[in-house]
Amino acid sequence: MYRIVVAHYVFSALCLVALATLLLFSTGDLFGNYFSPHLLAITHLAALGWGTSVIFGACYQLIPVVFETKLFSTKLPWIGFVMLAAGVILLASSFWRFDVGTYMQLAGALIVTAIVLFNATVMLTARQNKKAAAIYQEFISTACIWLFATALLGLLLVLNFRYIFLPKDHLHFLKLHAHMGIAGWFLLLIIGVSSKLIPMFLASRKQNEKLLNWSYYLINAALLAFLVDGYINGINYKTFAIAAAAVAGLVFYAIYIVQCFRSRLKKKIELPITNTLISYGLLAAAVLILPLIIYFHLQNDGRAVLYSNVYGFLIFIGWISSLILGQAFKTLPFIVWTRKYEDLAGRVKTPLPAELYSHSLLKVQTAAYTLFCACFFIGMLLQNSWLTLAGLICLLITSLTYIGNIFVLLSHKSARLK
Amino acid sequence: MKDFDINNPDVFLQIEIQENLRTVIDPELHVNIIDLGLVYEIEASQDNKHIAVLMTMSSRYCPMSEAILNSVRNCLEENYRGYSVEVNLTWEPPWSYELISEEGLKQLGR
Numbered sequence: 156m157y158r159i160v161v162a163h164y165v166f167s168a169l170c171l172v173a174l175a176t177l178l179l180f181s182t183g184d185l186f187g188n189y190f191s192p193h194l195l196a197i198t199h200l201a202a203l204g205w206g207t208s209v210i211f212g213a214c215y216q217l218i219p220v221v222f223e224t225k226l227f228s229t230k231l232p233w234i235g236f237v238m239l240a241a242g243v244i245l246l247a248s249s250f251w252r253f254d255v256g257t258y259m260q261l262a263g264a265l266i267v268t269a270i271v272l273f274n275a276t277v278m279l280t281a282r283q284n285k286k287a288a289a290i291y292q293e294f295i296s297t298a299c300i301w302l303f304a305t306a307l308l309g310l311l312l313v314l315n316f317r318y319i320f321l322p323k324d325h326l327h328f329l330k331l332h333a334h335m336g337i338a339g340w341f342l343l344l345i346i347g348v349s350s351k352l353i354p355m356f357l358a359s360r361k362q363n364e365k366l367l368n369w370s371y372y373l374i375n376a377a378l379l380a381f382l383v384d385g386y387i388n389g390i391n392y393k394t395f396a397i398a399a400a401a402v403a404g405l406v407f408y409a410i411y412i413v414q415c416f417r418s419r420l421k422k423k424i425e426l427p428i429t430n431t432l433i434s435y436g437l438l439a440a441a442v443l444i445l446p447l448i449i450y451f452h453l454q455n456d457g458r459a460v461l462y463s464n465v466y467g468f469l470i471f472i473g474w475i476s477s478l479i480l481g482q483a484f485k486t487l488p489f490i491v492w493t494r495k496y497e498d499l500a501g502r503v504k505t506p507l508p509a510e511l512y513s514h515s516l517l518k519v520q521t522a523a524y525t526l527f528c529a530c531f532f533i534g535m536l537l538q539n540s541w542l543t544l545a546g547l548i549c550l551l552i553t554s555l556t557y558i559g560n561i562f563v564l565l566s567h568k569s570a571r572l573k
Numbered sequence: 574m575k576d577f578d579i580n581n582p583d584v585f586l587q588i589e590i591q592e593n594l595r596t597v598i599d600p601e602l603h604v605n606i607i608d609l610g611l612v613y614e615i616e617a618s619q620d621n622k623h624i625a626v627l628m629t630m631s632s633r634y635c636p637m638s639e640a641i642l643n644s645v646r647n648c649l650e651e652n653y654r655g656y657s658v659e660v661n662l663t664w665e666p667p668w669s670y671e672l673i674s675e676e677g678l679k680q681l682g683r
Contacts, residue, residue, distance in 0.1 A: 358631070501646065502651040
């Protein structure tokens with residue numbers, strides 16, 4: 156199990172370095188339409204290679220804990236990993252060259268199969284637990300269904316490039332595809348996992364699960380409404396109300412998290428948790444931009460495209476990335492620690508999981524990432540290419556320090572402390 | 574944790590075990606399991622050469638449960654060679670923050 160988890164973390168870190176590098180070569184695309192080969196390649200590298208891959212890895216470790224049973228299989232995750240990695244590399248390279256032929260179709264098929272295998276592992280593991288499912292489990296299971304739906308629509312879009320069969324235009328479906336992925340997969344999964352892990356990391360006294368129930372139903376209802384109404388009518392004035400329902404769901408989750416922080420027994424906020432707080436700020440910024448996108452879209456104002464790009468970057472390179480950049484150093488050290496010290500702990504003095512990675516590198520990473528956010532997003536809004544370029548250089552530094560620290564952690568040798 | 578019975582001839586062994594278990598640290602909270610209130614009962618018998626620990630975890634979903642239980646087992650096997658060691662996990666009564674000692678709260682920064 157250790158190797159499969161580590162494989163996902165390493166592949167994900169490599170994808171971050173790759174996407175940070177590719178972004179440096181795509182500065183010309185940043186202010187144009189998001190339906191550009193380079194931006195599509197980078198978005199899929201971010202969503203699947205960087206985000207989904209690390210989530211899969213962490214899930215293989217955490218799902219047995221959340222579902223209180225052993226993982227159904229260890230073979231399926233390995234087959235899924237190979238398919239996901241191959242699929243992501245093929246898909247990103249096909250988008251970059253905009254070769255919509257066999258390779259892109261093969262990539263789509265590989266990714267959908269990898270997701271089916273992941274979902275099968277999660278569902279079959281969940282089925283082994285006969286107890287009533289807690290809300291965290293509902294979030295995770297529903298997120299898996301949305302991920303499959305997102306990938307399936309993605310595959311249909313890829314096939315539609317060659318054999319035009321979809322009844323409406325590509326951009327129309329792209330909005331639905333993107334939001335199934337963002338709200339259905341990432342948001343639900345992150346809420347499900349974080350609402351269990353964050354109070355555990357902070358030793359929070361208060362965990363009001365009723366808030367999470369509201370959050371679950373509001374976000375799912377909003378997403379379903381967006382898909383149905385969005386498919387039939389496209390973006391319209393009702394979209395404001397749908398977005399408001401999703402935001403209300405987020406507010407319930409935010410209240411839950413604030414209560415966890417306020418009732419925490421562990422006073423000191425560690426650097427990985429600081430990254431998590433930054434991620435919530437970036438998510439809030441993305442949510443604030445949503446009404447502007449809808450408004451400018453309805454006015455046929457070109458700013459809708461610019462704000463859509465900022466929104467996409469805030470979601471993928473902002474919220475999701477910041478969360479991973481922090482939480483990787485809350486999850487992976489425990490996985491490595493268990494592997495290296497499970498037999499030694501209790502017999503001799505051993506280091507703590509938080510002592511297995513470089514805190515100096517994490518400080519540099521957090522500083523570089525904060526600078527990236529400041530330069531890049533302000534640069535995007537002001538359409539200043541120098542500021543965005545400075546931001547992207549900071550993102551590359553962030554990615555290099557992150558992967559460096561991952562290797563520091565993985566190459567840790569067991570040591571008995573005196 | 575329950576009070577020790579001063580009339581029990583094994584009470585000093587039980588107290589010694591409790592002190593030894595203070596070396597087992599919760600890897601996330603950085604506080605030992607005794608001050609966290611995770612250990613509910615320590616039974617020890619010098620005659621039978623047997624130690625039984627009944628303990629809980631701060632959360633049912635704690636990813637480190639197995640590692641903490643192993644650490645307790647390792648600690649007892651290392652310090653009490655020749656004894657049979659039994660470490661049992663219970664969820665009754667559920668752990669709550671009120672079980673953290675003054676010292677534990679201090680270590681958490683409270």
